Amino acid sequence: MSKVIVVYHSGYGHTQRMAQSVAEGAGAQLLAIDADGNLPEGGWEALDAADAIVMGSPTYMGSVSWQFKKFADASSKAWFAQQWKDKLFAGFTNSATMNGDKLSTLHYLFTLAMQHGGVWVGTGMMPSNSKAAQRNDVNFVGSSSGAMAQTPSDAGAHEMLSGDLETARLFGQRVAAAAVRWRG
Numbered sequence: 001m002s003k004v005i006v007v008y009h010s011g012y013g014h015t016q017r018m019a020q021s022v023a024e025g026a027g028a029q030l031l032a033i034d035a036d037g038n039l040p041e042g043g044w045e046a047l048d049a050a051d052a053i054v055m056g057s058p059t060y061m062g063s064v065s066w067q068f069k070k071f072a073d074a075s076s077k078a079w080f081a082q083q084w085k086d087k088l089f090a091g092f093t094n095s096a097t098m099n100g101d102k103l104s105t106l107h108y109l110f111t112l113a114m115q116h117g118g119v120w121v122g123t124g125m126m127p128s129n130s131k132a133a134q135r136n137d138v139n140f141v142g143s144s145s146g147a148m149a150q151t152p153s154d155a156g157a158h159e160m161l162s163g164d165l166e167t168a169r170l171f172g173q174r175v176a177a178a179a180v181r182w183r184g
């Protein structure tokens, strides 16, 4: 069986809900980066042992949160030893605005994965962009690089749209299926 880890930071719970949906779809272990930018005990070892690492961060000022960046910088230890080479990687983010520069966040996660010598998995999903499209459709936000969710700035995590969470769940499923194929 392949091992998928979802490592994420969430300041106010929105990205955490997304992470839970991705993990549900992937059958993955969740690893939360805390408010100080640190992993729980055993976190690094779990990442070293993973076949696929799915990274999640809220979009803050057009990029990842500082807590996620602290984790990324600390991952240079694994980079030095090329410990994460040839793992699968994928990413997801949530922001308040429909665009909100979420793609910059995913690009950052992609670059981190490439620095580690990983292989990137996108959503593989068609966008919902016809006249009949509804905001709550799967992949209404329309991302191929990684899963995206959009939650209004005054909406709590419990108010996240089921369509965005379903997008995250299906994305997790795709990463898990890719990990099985990648292991051979």
Ligand SMILES: Cc1cc2nc3c(=O)[nH]c(=O)nc-3n(C[C@H](O)[C@H](O)[C@H](O)COP(=O)(O)O)c2cc1C
Residues within 6 Å of the ligand: 009, 010, 011, 012, 013, 014, 015, 016, 057, 058, 059, 060, 061, 062, 063, 094, 095, 096, 097, 098, 099, 100, 101, 151, 153
């Ligand atoms: C410091 C900060 C910067 C933010 N920057 C952006 C941004 O660049 N684009 C955007 O659409 N939303 C932005 N937001 C809104 C967050 O992306 C949004 O509230 C998100 O749901 C937070 O996720 P979290 O609950 O997992 O922390 C920002 C919020 C904060 C607190």
